[in-house]
Ligand SMILES: Nc1ncnc2c1ncn2[C@@H]1O[C@H](COP(=O)(O)OP(=O)(O)OP(=O)(O)O)[C@@H](O)[C@H]1O
Protein backbone atom coordinates (compact mmCIF):
# COMPACT_ATOMS: atom_id res chain seq x y z
CA UNK A 1 0.00 0.00 0.00
CA UNK A 2 2.78 2.42 1.00
CA UNK A 3 4.62 1.56 -2.13
CA UNK A 4 1.79 2.58 -4.43
CA UNK A 5 1.53 5.86 -2.63
CA UNK A 6 5.28 6.57 -2.77
CA UNK A 7 5.33 5.79 -6.45
CA UNK A 8 2.29 7.93 -7.06
CA UNK A 9 3.91 10.86 -5.26
CA UNK A 10 7.36 10.53 -6.77
CA UNK A 11 6.09 10.24 -10.33
CA UNK A 12 4.02 13.36 -9.99
CA UNK A 13 6.31 15.37 -7.79
CA UNK A 14 6.52 18.34 -10.18
CA UNK A 15 2.83 18.79 -10.31
CA UNK A 16 2.42 18.36 -6.57
CA UNK A 17 5.02 21.02 -5.93
CA UNK A 18 3.42 23.36 -8.41
CA UNK A 19 0.02 23.01 -6.80
CA UNK A 20 1.55 23.46 -3.40
CA UNK A 21 3.30 26.67 -4.46
CA UNK A 22 0.03 28.00 -5.85
CA UNK A 23 -1.64 27.39 -2.53
CA UNK A 24 1.17 28.92 -0.56
CA UNK A 25 0.93 32.04 -2.69
CA UNK A 26 -2.69 32.35 -1.68
CA UNK A 27 -1.76 32.36 2.00
CA UNK A 28 -2.04 35.81 3.48
CA UNK A 29 0.75 37.58 5.26
CA UNK A 30 3.68 35.78 3.72
CA UNK A 31 5.90 37.57 1.28
CA UNK A 32 8.36 34.78 0.59
CA UNK A 33 6.53 33.26 -2.37
CA UNK A 34 5.86 36.62 -3.99
CA UNK A 35 8.96 38.47 -3.12
CA UNK A 36 11.78 35.96 -3.64
CA UNK A 37 13.09 35.15 -7.13
CA UNK A 38 11.31 32.21 -8.76
CA UNK A 39 14.30 29.93 -8.87
CA UNK A 40 14.84 30.31 -5.14
CA UNK A 41 11.18 29.60 -4.43
CA UNK A 42 11.41 26.57 -6.70
CA UNK A 43 14.57 25.31 -5.01
CA UNK A 44 13.29 25.79 -1.47
CA UNK A 45 9.98 24.21 -2.37
CA UNK A 46 11.72 21.19 -3.79
CA UNK A 47 13.79 20.80 -0.68
CA UNK A 48 10.64 21.06 1.36
CA UNK A 49 8.94 18.41 -0.75
CA UNK A 50 11.93 16.09 -0.47
CA UNK A 51 11.94 16.66 3.25
CA UNK A 52 8.23 15.97 3.46
CA UNK A 53 8.48 12.73 1.50
CA UNK A 54 11.76 11.52 2.97
CA UNK A 55 10.14 9.46 5.67
CA UNK A 56 7.20 7.89 3.88
CA UNK A 57 9.25 4.88 2.93
CA UNK A 58 10.73 4.26 6.28
CA UNK A 59 8.53 3.71 9.24
CA UNK A 60 11.37 5.18 11.27
CA UNK A 61 11.53 8.76 12.44
CA UNK A 62 12.28 11.54 10.03
CA UNK A 63 15.82 12.32 9.00
CA UNK A 64 16.86 14.76 11.71
CA UNK A 65 19.89 16.15 9.93
CA UNK A 66 17.89 17.05 6.87
CA UNK A 67 15.20 18.60 9.01
CA UNK A 68 17.60 20.83 10.89
CA UNK A 69 19.31 21.90 7.64
CA UNK A 70 15.98 22.87 6.19
CA UNK A 71 14.65 24.66 9.25
CA UNK A 72 17.85 26.64 9.54
CA UNK A 73 17.15 27.85 6.02
CA UNK A 74 13.53 28.81 6.55
CA UNK A 75 14.32 30.58 9.80
CA UNK A 76 16.85 32.61 7.88
CA UNK A 77 14.23 33.33 5.23
CA UNK A 78 12.02 34.54 8.03
CA UNK A 79 9.23 31.99 7.67
CA UNK A 80 6.96 32.27 10.67
CA UNK A 81 6.18 29.08 12.54
CA UNK A 82 2.51 29.48 11.63
CA UNK A 83 3.54 29.57 8.03
CA UNK A 84 5.67 26.45 8.35
CA UNK A 85 2.70 24.70 9.89
CA UNK A 86 0.50 25.88 7.03
CA UNK A 87 3.07 24.63 4.55
CA UNK A 88 2.87 21.17 6.09
CA UNK A 89 -0.94 21.24 6.04
CA UNK A 90 -1.07 22.37 2.44
CA UNK A 91 1.44 19.80 1.37
CA UNK A 92 -0.45 16.94 2.91
CA UNK A 93 -3.76 18.28 1.51
CA UNK A 94 -2.30 18.57 -1.99
CA UNK A 95 -0.88 15.06 -1.86
CA UNK A 96 -4.14 13.65 -0.54
CA UNK A 97 -6.25 15.33 -3.19
CA UNK A 98 -3.83 14.27 -5.84
CA UNK A 99 -3.90 10.65 -4.80
CA UNK A 100 -7.67 10.82 -4.75
CA UNK A 101 -7.76 12.22 -8.28
CA UNK A 102 -5.46 9.48 -9.49
CA UNK A 103 -7.75 7.07 -7.68
CA UNK A 104 -4.89 5.65 -5.72
CA UNK A 105 -7.00 6.49 -2.74
CA UNK A 106 -10.57 5.27 -3.05
CA UNK A 107 -13.57 4.22 -0.98
CA UNK A 108 -12.12 0.81 -0.20
CA UNK A 109 -8.73 1.85 1.19
CA UNK A 110 -9.69 5.18 2.70
CA UNK A 111 -9.21 4.03 6.28
CA UNK A 112 -5.79 2.57 5.67
CA UNK A 113 -4.62 5.67 3.89
CA UNK A 114 -5.87 7.91 6.61
CA UNK A 115 -3.75 5.96 9.04
CA UNK A 116 -0.72 6.07 6.78
CA UNK A 117 -1.17 9.78 6.41
CA UNK A 118 -1.40 10.36 10.08
CA UNK A 119 1.68 8.30 10.80
CA UNK A 120 3.50 10.14 8.10
CA UNK A 121 2.58 13.75 8.78
CA UNK A 122 2.34 13.96 12.56
CA UNK A 123 5.85 12.86 13.55
CA UNK A 124 7.23 14.95 10.73
CA UNK A 125 5.37 18.01 11.91
CA UNK A 126 6.60 17.47 15.42
CA UNK A 127 10.22 17.17 14.41
CA UNK A 128 10.05 20.14 12.08
CA UNK A 129 8.46 22.38 14.68
CA UNK A 130 10.89 21.16 17.28
CA UNK A 131 13.84 21.91 15.02
CA UNK A 132 12.29 25.23 14.12
CA UNK A 133 12.01 26.41 17.70
CA UNK A 134 15.54 25.25 18.49
CA UNK A 135 16.85 27.10 15.48
CA UNK A 136 14.86 30.16 16.35
CA UNK A 137 16.16 30.23 19.91
CA UNK A 138 19.68 29.90 18.59
CA UNK A 139 19.15 32.81 16.20
CA UNK A 140 17.73 35.00 18.92
CA UNK A 141 20.58 34.30 21.30
CA UNK A 142 23.12 34.96 18.54
CA UNK A 143 21.48 38.28 17.81
CA UNK A 144 21.52 39.11 21.47
CA UNK A 145 25.24 38.42 21.69
CA UNK A 146 25.86 40.49 18.57
CA UNK A 147 23.94 43.34 20.14
CA UNK A 148 25.84 43.11 23.38
CA UNK A 149 29.11 43.15 21.51
CA UNK A 150 28.02 46.45 20.07
CA UNK A 151 28.01 47.69 23.58
CA UNK A 152 30.78 50.10 24.12
CA UNK A 153 34.19 49.76 25.65
CA UNK A 154 36.09 52.49 27.41
CA UNK A 155 39.17 53.74 25.58
CA UNK A 156 42.01 55.37 27.53
CA UNK A 157 43.02 58.33 25.36
CA UNK A 158 45.31 60.32 27.60
CA UNK A 159 46.46 59.74 31.13
CA UNK A 160 43.38 60.38 33.32
CA UNK A 161 41.07 60.82 30.31
CA UNK A 162 39.02 58.03 28.70
CA UNK A 163 36.33 58.01 26.04
CA UNK A 164 33.36 55.71 25.54
CA UNK A 165 31.72 56.01 22.13
CA UNK A 166 28.14 54.76 22.19
CA UNK A 167 26.72 53.38 18.97
CA UNK A 168 23.21 52.14 18.29
CA UNK A 169 19.99 51.88 20.19
CA UNK A 170 20.19 51.65 23.96
CA UNK A 171 17.74 49.39 25.77
CA UNK A 172 17.66 48.55 29.46
CA UNK A 173 19.84 45.48 29.19
CA UNK A 174 22.45 47.24 27.09
CA UNK A 175 22.37 50.23 29.39
CA UNK A 176 23.30 47.98 32.31
CA UNK A 177 26.20 46.53 30.38
CA UNK A 178 27.39 49.96 29.34
CA UNK A 179 27.26 51.13 32.94
CA UNK A 180 29.32 48.15 34.12
CA UNK A 181 31.92 48.55 31.37
CA UNK A 182 32.13 52.25 32.05
CA UNK A 183 32.68 51.90 35.81
CA UNK A 184 35.08 48.96 35.61
CA UNK A 185 37.00 50.91 32.98
CA UNK A 186 37.16 54.10 35.04
CA UNK A 187 38.59 52.20 37.99
CA UNK A 188 41.06 50.05 36.05
CA UNK A 189 42.25 52.89 33.81
CA UNK A 190 42.31 55.31 36.72
CA UNK A 191 40.41 57.83 34.63
CA UNK A 192 39.53 61.16 36.21
CA UNK A 193 37.37 62.36 33.36
CA UNK A 194 35.33 60.16 31.03
CA UNK A 195 33.70 61.41 27.86
CA UNK A 196 30.50 59.66 26.92
CA UNK A 197 30.12 60.19 23.18
CA UNK A 198 26.53 59.83 22.00
CA UNK A 199 27.13 60.85 18.39
CA UNK A 200 26.15 57.33 17.31
CA UNK A 201 22.99 57.05 19.36
CA UNK A 202 20.03 57.61 17.01
CA UNK A 203 17.37 58.50 19.56
CA UNK A 204 17.64 59.98 23.02
CA UNK A 205 14.29 59.58 24.76
CA UNK A 206 13.59 59.87 28.47
CA UNK A 207 14.60 56.25 29.01
CA UNK A 208 17.99 56.67 27.35
CA UNK A 209 18.54 60.00 29.08
CA UNK A 210 17.69 58.39 32.39
CA UNK A 211 20.31 55.69 31.83
CA UNK A 212 22.90 58.27 30.82
CA UNK A 213 22.20 60.33 33.93
CA UNK A 214 22.48 57.24 36.12
CA UNK A 215 25.76 56.28 34.49
CA UNK A 216 27.13 59.78 35.07
CA UNK A 217 26.06 59.69 38.71
CA UNK A 218 27.66 56.29 39.24
CA UNK A 219 30.87 57.58 37.65
CA UNK A 220 30.87 60.39 40.17
CA UNK A 221 30.50 57.92 43.03
CA UNK A 222 33.59 55.93 42.02
CA UNK A 223 35.49 59.22 41.97
CA UNK A 224 35.62 60.52 38.41
CA UNK A 225 33.77 63.07 36.27
CA UNK A 226 31.53 62.22 33.38
CA UNK A 227 31.07 64.50 30.39
CA UNK A 228 28.44 64.05 27.71
CA UNK A 229 29.65 64.85 24.20
CA UNK A 230 28.37 64.51 20.64
CA UNK A 231 25.03 66.15 21.25
CA UNK A 232 23.57 66.78 17.81
CA UNK A 233 21.08 69.64 17.35
CA UNK A 234 18.07 67.35 17.03
CA UNK A 235 19.10 65.53 20.18
CA UNK A 236 19.41 68.82 22.03
CA UNK A 237 15.90 69.66 20.82
CA UNK A 238 14.36 66.42 22.04
CA UNK A 239 16.17 66.66 25.37
CA UNK A 240 14.71 70.10 25.99
CA UNK A 241 11.30 69.18 24.60
CA UNK A 242 11.08 66.18 26.92
CA UNK A 243 12.07 68.36 29.84
CA UNK A 244 15.09 66.25 30.68
CA UNK A 245 17.39 68.02 33.10
CA UNK A 246 21.05 67.57 32.26
CA UNK A 247 22.15 70.67 34.13
CA UNK A 248 24.33 68.83 36.56
CA UNK A 249 26.48 67.48 33.76
CA UNK A 250 29.07 69.06 31.62
CA UNK A 251 27.92 68.66 28.03
CA UNK A 252 29.73 69.55 24.80
CA UNK A 253 28.61 69.44 21.22
CA UNK A 254 31.60 67.54 19.89
CA UNK A 255 34.19 65.09 21.11
CA UNK A 256 36.93 67.59 20.25
CA UNK A 257 35.51 70.30 22.46
CA UNK A 258 34.94 67.74 25.18
CA UNK A 259 38.53 66.62 24.98
CA UNK A 260 39.78 70.19 25.31
CA UNK A 261 37.60 70.72 28.34
CA UNK A 262 38.76 67.41 29.85
CA UNK A 263 42.39 68.43 29.43
CA UNK A 264 41.57 71.71 31.15
CA UNK A 265 39.92 69.88 34.03
CA UNK A 266 43.09 67.83 34.52
CA UNK A 267 45.28 70.96 34.26
CA UNK A 268 46.62 70.31 30.81
CA UNK A 269 46.26 71.80 27.35
CA UNK A 270 47.20 71.05 23.79
CA UNK A 271 49.94 73.38 22.54
CA UNK A 272 51.30 73.83 19.06
CA UNK A 273 55.02 73.53 18.63
CA UNK A 274 57.01 75.10 15.88
CA UNK A 275 58.42 72.73 13.31
CA UNK A 276 62.13 72.93 12.70
CA UNK B 277 32.02 43.03 71.39
CA UNK B 278 32.30 44.62 68.01
CA UNK B 279 35.61 45.74 66.63
CA UNK B 280 35.75 49.48 66.14
CA UNK B 281 36.79 51.16 62.96
CA UNK B 282 40.20 52.81 63.45
CA UNK B 283 40.42 56.53 62.78
CA UNK B 284 43.89 57.90 62.02
CA UNK B 285 45.03 61.50 62.23
CA UNK B 286 47.42 62.97 59.68
CA UNK B 287 48.07 66.70 60.16
CA UNK B 288 44.64 68.38 60.01
CA UNK B 289 43.05 65.42 58.34
CA UNK B 290 41.39 62.27 59.63
CA UNK B 291 41.73 59.08 57.63
CA UNK B 292 39.28 56.23 57.97
CA UNK B 293 39.72 53.00 56.14
CA UNK B 294 36.78 50.68 56.47
CA UNK B 295 38.20 47.21 56.13
CA UNK B 296 35.25 44.86 56.52
CA UNK B 297 31.54 44.58 56.06
CA UNK B 298 29.72 47.04 58.31
CA UNK B 299 27.01 45.74 60.55
CA UNK B 300 24.50 48.19 61.95
CA UNK B 301 26.08 48.54 65.38
CA UNK B 302 29.56 49.13 64.01
CA UNK B 303 28.20 51.74 61.62
CA UNK B 304 26.48 53.68 64.37
CA UNK B 305 29.49 53.35 66.66
CA UNK B 306 31.67 54.69 63.85
CA UNK B 307 29.44 57.73 63.43
CA UNK B 308 29.84 58.56 67.09
CA UNK B 309 33.58 57.87 67.21
CA UNK B 310 34.27 60.01 64.16
CA UNK B 311 32.34 63.01 65.49
CA UNK B 312 34.13 62.79 68.82
CA UNK B 313 37.50 62.55 67.15
CA UNK B 314 36.65 65.55 64.96
CA UNK B 315 35.84 67.53 68.02
CA UNK B 316 38.99 66.44 69.88
CA UNK B 317 41.39 67.14 67.05
CA UNK B 318 39.65 70.06 65.35
CA UNK B 319 40.32 68.32 62.03
CA UNK B 320 39.56 70.24 58.84
CA UNK B 321 38.90 67.27 56.64
CA UNK B 322 38.08 63.56 56.56
CA UNK B 323 38.83 60.90 53.98
CA UNK B 324 36.75 57.75 54.22
CA UNK B 325 38.08 54.89 52.13
CA UNK B 326 35.58 52.21 51.16
CA UNK B 327 37.76 50.14 48.82
CA UNK B 328 37.21 46.77 50.54
CA UNK B 329 33.45 47.25 50.89
CA UNK B 330 31.46 45.16 48.43
CA UNK B 331 27.95 46.34 49.17
CA UNK B 332 26.13 49.21 50.85
CA UNK B 333 22.44 49.08 51.67
CA UNK B 334 20.10 51.98 52.43
CA UNK B 335 20.80 51.82 56.16
CA UNK B 336 24.57 52.06 55.84
CA UNK B 337 24.05 54.71 53.16
CA UNK B 338 21.95 56.74 55.58
CA UNK B 339 24.60 56.48 58.28
CA UNK B 340 27.25 57.58 55.79
CA UNK B 341 25.08 60.43 54.55
CA UNK B 342 24.44 61.55 58.11
CA UNK B 343 28.16 61.41 58.89
CA UNK B 344 28.84 63.57 55.84
CA UNK B 345 26.20 66.12 56.83
CA UNK B 346 27.31 66.27 60.46
CA UNK B 347 30.94 66.63 59.49
CA UNK B 348 29.92 69.50 57.23
CA UNK B 349 28.11 71.13 60.13
CA UNK B 350 31.30 70.91 62.16
CA UNK B 351 33.07 72.81 59.41
CA UNK B 352 35.10 70.01 57.86
CA UNK B 353 35.25 68.63 54.32
CA UNK B 354 34.70 64.97 53.46
CA UNK B 355 36.02 62.88 50.60
CA UNK B 356 34.79 59.34 50.04
CA UNK B 357 37.20 57.12 48.14
CA UNK B 358 37.33 53.68 46.59
CA UNK B 359 33.64 53.05 45.99
CA UNK B 360 33.63 49.88 43.87
CA UNK B 361 31.73 49.81 40.57
CA UNK B 362 29.24 47.23 41.86
CA UNK B 363 28.61 49.35 44.95
CA UNK B 364 28.16 52.52 42.88
CA UNK B 365 25.62 50.79 40.65
CA UNK B 366 23.57 49.40 43.54
CA UNK B 367 23.61 52.77 45.29
CA UNK B 368 22.31 54.51 42.17
CA UNK B 369 19.61 51.85 41.72
CA UNK B 370 18.60 52.29 45.34
CA UNK B 371 18.21 55.98 44.52
CA UNK B 372 21.06 57.13 46.74
CA UNK B 373 23.35 59.78 45.24
CA UNK B 374 25.50 61.14 48.07
CA UNK B 375 25.31 64.48 46.29
CA UNK B 376 27.01 66.63 48.88
CA UNK B 377 30.32 64.84 49.10
CA UNK B 378 33.54 64.78 47.12
CA UNK B 379 34.67 61.44 45.71
CA UNK B 380 37.97 60.06 44.49
CA UNK B 381 39.27 56.83 43.00
CA UNK B 382 41.52 55.94 45.92
CA UNK B 383 42.98 57.20 49.18
CA UNK B 384 45.89 58.95 47.49
CA UNK B 385 43.68 60.84 45.03
CA UNK B 386 41.30 61.58 47.86
CA UNK B 387 43.99 63.18 49.99
CA UNK B 388 45.15 65.24 46.98
CA UNK B 389 41.62 66.47 46.40
CA UNK B 390 41.11 67.29 50.04
CA UNK B 391 44.36 69.24 50.38
CA UNK B 392 43.56 71.21 47.23
CA UNK B 393 40.14 71.98 48.59
CA UNK B 394 41.58 73.06 51.96
CA UNK B 395 44.14 75.33 50.28
CA UNK B 396 41.49 77.07 48.22
CA UNK C 397 12.46 20.17 44.15
CA UNK C 398 14.77 23.14 44.08
CA UNK C 399 17.63 23.88 46.40
CA UNK C 400 16.36 26.23 49.07
CA UNK C 401 17.95 27.71 52.16
CA UNK C 402 16.58 30.08 54.72
CA UNK C 403 17.48 32.37 57.60
CA UNK C 404 15.16 33.30 60.44
CA UNK C 405 15.28 37.02 61.11
CA UNK C 406 15.04 37.64 64.82
CA UNK C 407 18.04 39.74 65.81
CA UNK C 408 20.01 42.38 63.95
CA UNK C 409 22.76 39.86 63.38
CA UNK C 410 20.44 37.72 61.32
CA UNK C 411 20.40 40.50 58.72
CA UNK C 412 24.13 39.98 58.29
CA UNK C 413 23.65 36.20 58.13
CA UNK C 414 20.91 36.52 55.50
CA UNK C 415 22.92 38.72 53.19
CA UNK C 416 26.01 36.55 53.53
CA UNK C 417 23.93 33.54 52.58
CA UNK C 418 22.53 35.53 49.67
CA UNK C 419 25.94 36.52 48.40
CA UNK C 420 27.18 32.93 48.57
CA UNK C 421 24.12 31.63 46.76
CA UNK C 422 24.39 34.32 44.11
CA UNK C 423 28.03 33.50 43.56
CA UNK C 424 27.34 29.77 43.36
CA UNK C 425 24.53 30.39 40.89
CA UNK C 426 27.01 32.14 38.61
CA UNK C 427 26.07 35.80 39.01
CA UNK C 428 28.76 38.43 38.34
CA UNK C 429 30.02 40.84 40.97
CA UNK C 430 27.51 43.57 40.17
CA UNK C 431 24.53 41.22 40.34
CA UNK C 432 25.95 39.70 43.53
CA UNK C 433 25.97 43.18 45.04
CA UNK C 434 22.41 43.79 43.80
CA UNK C 435 21.13 40.56 45.32
CA UNK C 436 23.00 41.06 48.60
CA UNK C 437 21.69 44.59 48.91
CA UNK C 438 18.11 43.54 48.16
CA UNK C 439 18.27 40.86 50.85
CA UNK C 440 19.70 43.32 53.32
CA UNK C 441 16.81 45.71 52.66
CA UNK C 442 14.14 43.05 53.01
CA UNK C 443 15.70 41.50 56.10
CA UNK C 444 16.05 44.87 57.80
CA UNK C 445 12.45 45.75 57.04
CA UNK C 446 11.36 42.50 58.69
CA UNK C 447 13.50 43.25 61.72
CA UNK C 448 12.33 46.86 61.97
CA UNK C 449 8.65 46.60 61.14
CA UNK C 450 7.56 43.02 61.82
CA UNK C 451 9.92 42.05 64.62
CA UNK C 452 10.62 38.64 63.17
CA UNK C 453 10.24 36.68 60.00
CA UNK C 454 12.13 34.67 57.44
CA UNK C 455 14.28 35.10 54.35
CA UNK C 456 14.31 32.18 51.95
CA UNK C 457 16.65 31.88 49.00
CA UNK C 458 16.04 29.45 46.20
CA UNK C 459 17.44 28.69 42.80
CA UNK C 460 14.78 28.71 40.12
CA UNK C 461 14.42 27.96 36.45
CA UNK C 462 11.58 28.99 34.19
CA UNK C 463 11.33 28.38 30.48
CA UNK C 464 15.07 27.99 29.99
CA UNK C 465 16.03 30.92 32.22
CA UNK C 466 17.91 30.40 35.47
CA UNK C 467 17.94 32.65 38.46
CA UNK C 468 17.53 33.22 42.15
CA UNK C 469 14.33 33.80 44.07
CA UNK C 470 14.14 35.53 47.42
CA UNK C 471 11.09 35.24 49.61
CA UNK C 472 10.80 37.56 52.60
CA UNK C 473 7.88 36.67 54.83
CA UNK C 474 6.66 37.83 58.20
CA UNK C 475 3.58 37.79 60.35
CA UNK C 476 3.91 41.41 61.35
CA UNK C 477 1.48 44.31 61.11
CA UNK C 478 1.33 44.26 57.31
CA UNK C 479 1.56 47.21 54.97
CA UNK C 480 -1.60 49.33 54.82
CA UNK C 481 -0.80 51.24 51.64
CA UNK C 482 1.22 49.23 49.15
CA UNK C 483 1.35 52.05 46.62
CA UNK C 484 2.87 54.47 49.14
CA UNK C 485 5.71 52.20 50.26
CA UNK C 486 6.82 51.81 46.64
CA UNK C 487 7.39 55.57 46.37
CA UNK C 488 10.94 56.79 46.74
CA UNK C 489 11.37 58.53 50.06
CA UNK C 490 8.37 57.13 51.90
CA UNK C 491 9.37 55.96 55.36
CA UNK C 492 7.58 55.56 58.66
CA UNK C 493 10.84 55.20 60.56
CA UNK C 494 12.90 58.21 59.48
CA UNK C 495 14.82 56.06 57.00
CA UNK C 496 15.62 57.10 53.46
CA UNK C 497 12.57 55.26 52.18
CA UNK C 498 14.82 53.71 49.58
CA UNK C 499 14.39 50.06 50.54
CA UNK C 500 11.24 48.89 48.79
CA UNK C 501 11.51 50.89 45.55
CA UNK C 502 15.22 50.14 45.55
CA UNK C 503 14.73 46.37 45.75
CA UNK C 504 12.32 46.60 42.85
CA UNK C 505 14.96 48.34 40.73
CA UNK C 506 17.79 46.07 41.83
CA UNK C 507 15.92 42.89 40.96
CA UNK C 508 14.13 41.68 37.79
CA UNK C 509 10.79 40.67 39.28
CA UNK C 510 9.09 41.94 42.39
CA UNK C 511 5.80 41.07 44.05
CA UNK C 512 4.35 42.13 47.42
CA UNK C 513 1.30 40.78 49.11
CA UNK C 514 0.36 42.09 52.48
CA UNK C 515 -2.62 42.04 54.72
CA UNK C 516 -2.93 44.33 57.73
CA UNK C 517 -2.72 42.30 60.91
CA UNK C 518 -1.72 39.14 59.08
CA UNK C 519 1.69 39.81 57.60
CA UNK C 520 3.69 40.49 54.49
CA UNK C 521 5.22 38.30 51.81
CA UNK C 522 7.62 39.75 49.28
CA UNK C 523 8.85 37.62 46.41
CA UNK C 524 11.58 38.86 44.15
CA UNK C 525 13.71 37.27 41.43
CA UNK C 526 16.89 37.95 39.55
CA UNK C 527 17.67 36.16 36.28
CA UNK C 528 21.05 35.16 34.94
CA UNK C 529 21.55 36.79 31.57
N1 LIG D 1 7.73 43.81 56.28
C1 LIG D 1 7.08 44.96 56.53
N2 LIG D 1 6.03 44.99 57.39
C2 LIG D 1 5.39 46.16 57.63
N3 LIG D 1 5.71 47.34 57.09
C3 LIG D 1 6.74 47.40 56.23
C4 LIG D 1 7.48 46.21 55.90
N4 LIG D 1 8.44 46.57 55.01
C5 LIG D 1 8.30 47.88 54.79
N5 LIG D 1 7.29 48.40 55.52
C6 LIG D 1 6.83 49.82 55.50
O1 LIG D 1 7.22 50.40 54.26
C7 LIG D 1 7.95 51.59 54.49
C8 LIG D 1 8.96 51.77 53.38
O2 LIG D 1 9.98 50.78 53.46
P1 LIG D 1 11.39 51.06 52.80
O3 LIG D 1 12.25 49.89 53.05
O4 LIG D 1 11.14 51.47 51.38
O5 LIG D 1 11.92 52.34 53.58
P2 LIG D 1 12.46 52.45 55.07
O6 LIG D 1 12.69 51.08 55.61
O7 LIG D 1 11.53 53.31 55.81
O8 LIG D 1 13.85 53.20 54.87
P3 LIG D 1 15.20 52.57 54.26
O9 LIG D 1 14.87 51.19 53.77
O10 LIG D 1 15.56 53.49 53.14
O11 LIG D 1 16.19 52.59 55.35
C9 LIG D 1 8.55 51.44 55.86
O12 LIG D 1 8.82 52.68 56.44
C10 LIG D 1 7.45 50.67 56.60
O13 LIG D 1 6.45 51.54 57.06
Ligand SMILES: [Mg+2]
Pocket residue numbers: 334441444445495498499500
Ligand atom coordinates in the same frame (compact mmCIF):
# COMPACT_ATOMS: atom_id res chain seq x y z
MG1 LIG E 1 13.80 49.60 54.62
